Amino acid sequence: DTGVSQNPRHKITKRGQNVTFRCDPISEHNRLYWYRQTLGQGPEFLTYFQNEAQLEKSRLLSDRFSAERPKGSFSTLEIQRTEQGDSAMYLCASSLEPRNTIYFGEGSWLTVV
């Protein structure tokens, strides 16, 4: 197992377009998290899944954002009608309950022009 995998690693899109990021967690990890990180800041929590159930969403996750984990394995994060303020690195992480060691992927960079 090579860890948490994210793709694409980089995405440049025009304002108003939709983008989707995919995350493959570490095998058998039942928890999956999405975070967002902007330049000079620490990662901010967006949402998390326990298996296929989305159990918590941050206020940062506006209506334009949607995350899914349909089979309890990989997850997608979709941003609709992107805005320049959405430009950031989107980080996925996973962990195995009940242990709280959370492992991050390499992130997906989004630039909205």
Place this chain on the structure above:
Amino acid sequence: GEDVEQSLFLSVREGDSSVINCTYTDSSSTYLYWYKQEPGAGLQLLTYIFSNMDMKQDQRLTVLLNKKDKHLSLRIADTQTGDSAIYFCAENPYSSASKIIFGSGTRLSIRP
């Protein structure tokens, strides 16, 4: 409330020890973490400490936890150029066991 604070920059000479400090606000936090982030990369879990511990050592890394003062530190012995990165302190509040809260990170630079 939940808040994690760190100083923004630290510069040390190669071979010296680096000490990165962090304060947190949620006394119920069960786990406290140190992550390392190199330019353009994701976060690498360096080490973590459970709240009932005072100290944890792992090779060149030593974590000290002062629960009374809500203070966490990371000491890197014999600092090398490869240690240049941003180091994030993070807490896992009991009130929200599903997520961890990060500080803004400390940028560690190594001078020859």
